[in-house]
Structures are given as C-alpha cells and as structure tokens.
Amino acid sequence: MTPDLHPDMDDLILFCLGAPDGEPESKDNTAAVDRVRQHLQRCPECSAEAAQLRTDLALVAMSVPQIPPPAAAKERLMQAAGISSAARPTSSASVKTFPSMVPEKPASRGISTVPGRRTNPALVWGGWVAALACLFYAVHVRDLQQNTQHSLILETAQLNQTQATAARAQEILEVLTSPESKRVTLVSAHAQPEPSGDAVYLKSRGALVFTANHLRPLPPNKTYELWVIPANGSAPIPAGTFEPDAQGMASVLLPHLPQGVQAKAFGVTMENAGGATTPTLPILLAGG
Amino acid sequence: MSDRQMMDDVRRRQPDAFSRMYDQYSTMVYSVAMRVLRDTAAAEDVMQEVFLKLWQHPETFADHRGSLCGWLAVVTRNRSIDRIRGGRKFENVDDLQLANSVDMGTEADRNMMLAKVRVILDTMPQDQRKTLEMAFFEGQTHTEIAAKTGQPLGTVKTRIRSALISIRKALEVSG
Numbered sequence: 001m002t003p004d005l006h007p008d009m010d011d012l013i014l015f016c017l018g019a020p021d022g023e024p025e026s027k028d029n030t031a032a033v034d035r036v037r038q039h040l041q042r043c044p045e046c047s048a049e050a051a052q053l054r055t056d057l058a059l060v061a062m063s064v065p066q067i068p069p070p071a072a073a074k075e076r077l078m079q080a081a082g083i084s085s086a087a088r089p090t091s092s093a094s095v096k097t098f099p100s101m102v103p104e105k106p107a108s109r110g111i112s113t114v115p116g117r118r119t120n121p122a123l124v125w126g127g128w129v130a131a132l133a134c135l136f137y138a139v140h141v142r143d144l145q146q147n148t149q150h151s152l153i154l155e156t157a158q159l160n161q162t163q164a165t166a167a168r169a170q171e172i173l174e175v176l177t178s179p180e181s182k183r184v185t186l187v188s189a190h191a192q193p194e195p196s197g198d199a200v201y202l203k204s205r206g207a208l209v210f211t212a213n214h215l216r217p218l219p220p221n222k223t224y225e226l227w228v229i230p231a232n233g234s235a236p237i238p239a240g241t242f243e244p245d246a247q248g249m250a251s252v253l254l255p256h257l258p259q260g261v262q263a264k265a266f267g268v269t270m271e272n273a274g275g276a277t278t279p280t281l282p283i284l285l286a287g288g
Numbered sequence: 289m290s291d292r293q294m295m296d297d298v299r300r301r302q303p304d305a306f307s308r309m310y311d312q313y314s315t316m317v318y319s320v321a322m323r324v325l326r327d328t329a330a331a332e333d334v335m336q337e338v339f340l341k342l343w344q345h346p347e348t349f350a351d352h353r354g355s356l357c358g359w360l361a362v363v364t365r366n367r368s369i370d371r372i373r374g375g376r377k378f379e380n381v382d383d384l385q386l387a388n389s390v391d392m393g394t395e396a397d398r399n400m401m402l403a404k405v406r407v408i409l410d411t412m413p414q415d416q417r418k419t420l421e422m423a424f425f426e427g428q429t430h431t432e433i434a435a436k437t438g439q440p441l442g443t444v445k446t447r448i449r450s451a452l453i454s455i456r457k458a459l460e461v462s463g
Contacts, residue, residue, distance in 0.1 A: 010445040013452065014430065017423050018366060051354065051385045056452050058358035058386060059459075060424055061320045061365045062398075063405045069318035069335060070328065074310055077336050081343045083303040 006046055007036045015040075016053045195248070197285045199266045201228070206259035208239055210252040210266070212285070215244035218270070225271045226252050227279050229288065231264035239266075241275040264288055291356040299346040306343050313357055314339070317364045324368035324425050334367050354386025357398060362386065369427035401459070408458045412451060419447040 007015075015036040040047045078084075197212035210226055218224065226239040240255035265288025269279040289308070297305030317338055321331035338360065342349060353359055362384060409417055419437070422428045430448075434441045 009449055013445075013448055017448075018369065018427075047385070052456070053452065054362055054384065055354060055358055055386045056455050057365075057424060058355075058361045059401065059405045059455065060409070060420065061323075061361035062316055062357065063402050063409060064319050064323040064425075066315050067319045067322050068315045069332060073318075073332050073335065074307075074314070076332075077310060077339055078303075078307070080336060080340055081306065083306065 006043065007032070007039055011036050012046065012050055013053060016050055016057060195285060197266075197268060197287070199226075199287065201263055201266070203260060203262060206257040206261065207254055208252070208257060209254065210239070212242075212244070212250045212268070213248060215248045215250055217248075218243060221273045222270055223273050223275060224250065224284070225269050225275050225279070226255070227267045227269065228257065228261065228263050229265040229267060231262040236267070236279050237261065238275060238277060241271065292351055295346065295349060295351065295356060298343065306339075309342075310339060313360055316357060317360055320361055320364040321368045324365060324427070325371060330371060331368075334364060334371065337367055338364050353384065358386050359384065365424070372427050404459060405455060408455050412454050416447045416451040416454070419444055420451040423448055 011032045015033050018033075036046075036050075040050055193214040195212065195214045195216060197210060200209045201207070208226075208228070212224075215224065223241040223243055225241045227236040228239050229236050237257060239257060240252040242250045242252050244250040265286060267279065267283045267287075268285035269276075269281070269283055271280055294305050294309055294312075298309060314335060318331055318335045321334040322328070325331050325334065349356060349359055366384075415437075419433060419439075422433045422436070423430070428436070430441055430444045433439075433444045437444070439447075
C-alpha cells in the first residue's frame with residue numbers, strides 16, 4: 001500500500017490557487033491538485049493548512065484598491081433576485097424616472113396644453129422623441145462617466161504602486177551612493193581574506209584610480225607596482241608604486257599615464273623599492 | 289449586526305438582510321472582480337453571480353467556513369478567473385474552507401488587517417509580489433509564469449511560497 005504522504009507546500013498552494021484542467025502543459029499540475037484533494041479528505045492537518053492558505057489569499061484579494069460598483073447595480077441584482085423595491089426598507093439604489101419628463105395626464109393627440117391654441121402633431125411627437133433621445137444620451141454619458149471613474153481609480157492605484165516602487169529604487173540608490181554609507185565586504189569568518197583591487201580607468205584622459213584591500217605586508221626594500229597592459233600588445237606601462245597600510249589597504253590615484261591607451265588588463269607585481277620599468281613575475285593581482 | 293446574524297437573516301429569506309449584505313460587501317466583491325477582469329460589465333456580472341448564488345443557496349456559506357468577507361473575496365476571485373479561463377470551473381465552492389485564525393469580524397478589524405497586508409505587499413520584493421499577482425489575479429499557471437518571466441519553475445514556486453509566508457509571518461508578528 002502506498003503511504004499517504006503529506007503534500008509539499010507548493011502543491012498545497014497550487015491547489016488553493018486552482019490549477020486549470022484539460023491543458024496539456026498542466027497535466028502535472030492537475031495530477032498534483034488531484035492528489036492534494038484526495039489527501040485533504042483524510043488529513044485534518046493539511047486541511048487546516050489549506051484553509052489558512054486560502055485565508056492568506058483572501059487577504060491579498062481584499063487588499064486591492066476599492067472601487068464602488070455602478071449605482072444601478074444594486075437594483076439590477078435585486079430584480080434578478082426577485083426582490084421588489086417595496087420589500088426592501090432602503091431603496092436608495094432604485095432608479096427613478098425623470099418626473100419632469102413624464103406628463104401628469106396623457107395629453108390629447110395634437111392638442112396643446114395651452115388652451116385655445118392648436119399645435120402641429122409632428123412638433124409634439126418630435127418633442128417627445130427629442131426628450132427620449134436626451135434621456136438615452138444622459139444615461140449613456142452617465143455610464144461613460146462611471147467607466148471613466150473606475151478606470152481612473154484603477155490607474156491611480158497602479159500609479160501609487162509605481163510611485164512606491166520608484167521611491168524604493170531611489171532609496172536603494174541613495175544608500176549605495178551616499179558618502180556616509182559604510183561599505184563592508186563580508187567573507188567567511190574563518191578564511192583569511194584574499195588580496196583584491198579595483199581599477200577605474202578613463203582611456204581618453206589617461207586617468208586611473210586604483211584601490212586595493214587585504215594586501216600582504218611587504219618584505220623590506222620591496223614595493224608593489226601597478227601596471228597597465230595595453231591592448232595592442234606593446235610593453236606594460238608602469239602606473240605607480242604603492243605600499244599597503246596596517247589594514248592592507250592601498251591606493252594609486254591618477255598616476256602619470258599617456259592618454260588614449262586602450263587597456264587590455266591591469267596587474268600588480270612586487271618590485272624592488274623605487275619600482276621597475278618592466279614587471280617582475282609573478283603577477284600578484286590581475287584583471288581586465 | 290454581525291455577519292453571522294446577517295447570514296441567519298438571509299437564510300430566513302429576509303430581503304433587507306440581503307440588501308445590507310450587498311451594501312456592506314459589494315464594493316469589496318466588485319473591486320476583486322475588477323482587479324481580475326478589468327472590465328466593468330464583466331465585473332458586475334461576477335458580482336451579481338456571487339450575491340445571487342448566496343441568496344438562492346445561502347447554505348453554500350456556513351459559519352464554520354471562516355469569515356464571510358474572506359469567503360466572498362476568494363469566491364469572487366475564483367469566479368472571475370473562471371471567466372478568464374473560458375468558463376472552466378474552479379474547485380467546488382462547497383469545498384471552500386477558510387481558517388478562522390484571522391479576526392475580520394468587525395469593519396475595524398478588517399481595515400486594520402488589510403492595512404497591514406497592503407504594507408506587506410508594498411514592501412515585499414517586487415518579483416515576489418509580481419509572481420503572486422500573476423498566479424492569483426491573472427490565473428496563470430506556474431508553468432505559464434515561468435515561460436513569461438524566463439525564470440525556472442522552481443523559482444516561480446519559491447517566490448509565491450515566500451510571498452505567502454511573508455504575509456502570514458507579518459500578520460502573526462503584528463498580532
């Protein structure tokens with residue numbers, strides 16, 4: 001007999017979200033949902049978890065921007081439910097006709113309401129047709145206005161979300177770029193940090209900014225030297241010597257370099273004090 | 289009047305109770321349908337279907353199924369997704385059970401809870417929120433989301449799971 005294993009959380013979520021049936025790509029999903037459904041009939045623990053997941057999802061649903069339904073929707077619902085206006089204590093949503101457009105008494109055909117004056121029947125009916133047209137137009141405009149209002153509410157909600165996202169991105173940017181921010185690189189607590197360096201090079205100006213961390217202390221009469229390795233294969237260009245401080249940090253700022261040299265890579269070697277004109281192997285740090 | 293009393297009156301076929309229920313929850317139901325369908329006429333159709341079903345078959349909702357508003361929200365979402373999927377039906381509504389762990393009995397409780405949920409959703413990683421919304425409000429399968437976003441299926445599942453766990457944890461912590 002196959003043991004009745006509890007479904008994993010993802011299958012339970014899939015079940016609560018409801019996987020569509022009958023699509024080839026969802027066969028696996030459907031099978032998973034069927035398995036969960038059968039399991040839930042026997043497992044109170046998983047049933048409780050599914051109920052909790054549905055509650056979580058209900059909260060997500062209820063948190064959407066609130067949009068009131070059209071004013072006439074209640075009357076339409078009540079009619080569909082077979083509930084007359086009279087049966088309801090409040091009938092605020094009931095649609096009223098326009099009393100000013102409904103005659104108190106049916107007027108005689110072709111007879112003006114003004115005594116002693118006959119009117120062309122075509123004019124009378126033409127007036128009613130015009131009034132009806134106005135009524136339909138007014139209803140149409142009202143529906144249009146409601147639709148526009150709903151769209152506006154929806155758009156506003158989306159705009160608020162976009163603004164929140166933009167504000168979050170701006171905050172991240174400020175944290176990353178603020179001079180007051182402290183930058184710390186975390187490494188394994190047990191490992192000795194490896195030496196590393198960062199070079200920022202602007203070819204058109206021949207400008208280079210180089211910083212290094214975790215450099216090993218130098219032997220007496222030795223120095224580190226930075227090199228620019230040109231892309232055209234010509235000899236490495238010395239870019240300054242430097243010595244690390246007690247924390248292993250060092251920097252080379254804007255050394256004298258020719259302009260317009262396309263750099264293939266950068267390297268750091270250890271040289272005799274005073275520096276060298278050609279690098280001595282091994283290259284301790286390299287990148288490009 | 290509590291939801292329980294209101295539902296008791298609806299079961300006794302009292303029109304004013306049905307009217308009150310509409311007044312209380314129509315905006316929420318309509319909003320959920322609008323979020324999924326983005327169409328006023330379709331959203332009203334779903335809203336009418338949900339309320340009408342409850343009026344004609346009030347036994348569909350039993351008090352032990354959780355809060356009425358939560359139940360309405362999930363049923364509305366499911367009916368709306370049914371429409372997107374071309375009428376294929378969701379799980380039977382009779383099976384739809386929610387937990388009673390979240391107190392949404394009064395309007396104040398509900399508003400407080402929803403304010404928290406909105407904050408959680410606004411502050412969770414964008415990819416988590418987007419993935420959850422694609423699954424929940426757009427009715428997309430995990431496979432469809434993976435194809436659209438270019439993320440592995442496992443990542444999609446993880447994001448949805450993480451988003452729901454974030455909501456639950458935050459609500460548990462804040463009480």
